Amino acid sequence: MSAVDSNTVAVLVERHGEHVSQPTLEALTLADSLGAPVAVWLGGSPSEEAVRTLGDHGAVQVRVVDADMRLPGVAAAALAAAGDDAEVFIVVSTFVNKEIATRLAMLTGAGVVVDAAGAEIVDGRVETTQTVFAATWNVRSRVERDRAIVGVRPNTTLAVALEDAALPAVVDVPFEVPATREAVVHVEAVPEEDGVPLAEAPVVVSGGRGTGGDYALIREFAELLGGAVGASRDATDEGWISHEHMVGQTGTTVTPALYVAAGISGAVHHRGGMQASGTIVAVNLDPDAPIFEISDFGVVGSLFDVLPQAIERIREVRGE
Numbered sequence: 001m002s003a004v005d006s007n008t009v010a011v012l013v014e015r016h017g018e019h020v021s022q023p024t025l026e027a028l029t030l031a032d033s034l035g036a037p038v039a040v041w042l043g044g045s046p047s048e049e050a051v052r053t054l055g056d057h058g059a060v061q062v063r064v065v066d067a068d069m070r071l072p073g074v075a076a077a078a079l080a081a082a083g084d085d086a087e088v089f090i091v092v093s094t095f096v097n098k099e100i101a102t103r104l105a106m107l108t109g110a111g112v113v114v115d116a117a118g119a120e121i122v123d124g125r126v127e128t129t130q131t132v133f134a135a136t137w138n139v140r141s142r143v144e145r146d147r148a149i150v151g152v153r154p155n156t157t158l159a160v161a162l163e164d165a166a167l168p169a170v171v172d173v174p175f176e177v178p179a180t181r182e183a184v185v186h187v188e189a190v191p192e193e194d195g196v197p198l199a200e201a202p203v204v205v206s207g208g209r210g211t212g213g214d215y216a217l218i219r220e221f222a223e224l225l226g227g228a229v230g231a232s233r234d235a236t237d238e239g240w241i242s243h244e245h246m247v248g249q250t251g252t253t254v255t256p257a258l259y260v261a262a263g264i265s266g267a268v269h270h271r272g273g274m275q276a277s278g279t280i281v282a283v284n285l286d287p288d289a290p291i292f293e294i295s296d297f298g299v300v301g302s303l304f305d306v307l308p309q310a311i312e313r314i315r316e317v318r319g320e
Helices: 022-032 048-056 072-082 095-108 216-224 233-237 303-318
Strands: 008-012 036-042 061-065 088-092 111-122 125-132 137-143 148-152 169-172 203-207 228-231 258-262 279-284 297-300
Touching: 008 022, 008 072, 022 036, 022 048, 022 088, 022 148, 036 072, 048 061, 061 072, 072 095, 088 095, 095 111, 095 148, 111 137, 125 148, 203 216, 216 228, 216 258, 216 303, 228 233, 258 303, 279 303
Parallel strands: 008 036, 008 088, 036 061, 061 169, 088 148, 111 148, 203 228, 203 258, 258 279, 279 297
Antiparallel strands: 111 125, 125 137
C-alpha cells in the first residue's frame, strides 16, 4: 500500500512541559497537506489547552502513550505503536528525534529522510526537499518504501491554525515497554533560559570573535526582535558563552526567517549551520569576510557602532 492510500499521518509532539512547541504546529500543518494528522503525545496526559492547540492546527486525534521520550529506543517503539495505521510519520528534526526516527525505521521498515524543508505526495510516494552540503545544494528525495518517516526542520513550514477546528479525541494507546539496555540513571534540572529555544527561533542574532566576549548588544538585539542568541565556535571555545548557543556543523543547525551574524567571519563550520536561513544580515569590520558571500545584506563596520543604531531605529519606528 502506498502512502497516498492512507490518510493517517502521525506527528510526534515536541513540548516544553504542557506547552506545545512551535515546530510541532508547523509539522502538523505539513502533515495536514499529506493526509489526516494524528498527534502522538508521549508521557503523561495532555491538558485540554494542549489538545485544543493540536486540534486547531489539524490534529484529528491525540494519541497518548505512557512512555519515556528521553529513551530513543522506547520512544521509537511507542511511536510505532501509536502510528500502527500511519503510512507517514513526521518528527521535528532534532538530534534526539533523528535517533528516534532511525530506530523507528528499523522497527517499521520505513524509509527515512531527516532535515527536510518540506514534503509532498508525488505519484503515491513521499517526496521531500532538503538543503545539503552546508546548504549549497537543494535536492529532492523520494521515499520508495511503503511507509515514510520525515524529520522536518523548524521554521520551514508556516504553522496555520484551522478555522472552526473541532476538539480532537484523546485516545490512550496500550503499550508495553520493550526490553532495552537504555536507562535514565540521573536527572539534573537545568534552569531554562528565557526566550525562544535556538533551534526553534524565527530570528537568531549571533555574535562571534568580534564581540570580544561582550554579548550585551547581541542579547538586547535578539530580545528586541523576539529571537534567540547564537554564537560561533570561536566564541564558545573562548568560554564567552555556553556551547548550547553554538551555531554550526557540530553545534545547532538553524533555519530562521532572519539570521544576523555580528562579528562572525563566516568559516565553513559556521556557515553549514545557518546558510539555509531565509534572510541573512552580516555585520563585520572586514569587507572580505566570507560571511558577506552568502549574506542578503551586509554592513562593513563594528557591531558596537551598527547594532546600537539598529536598536535605536527599531525602537523609534515602534514608538518605544
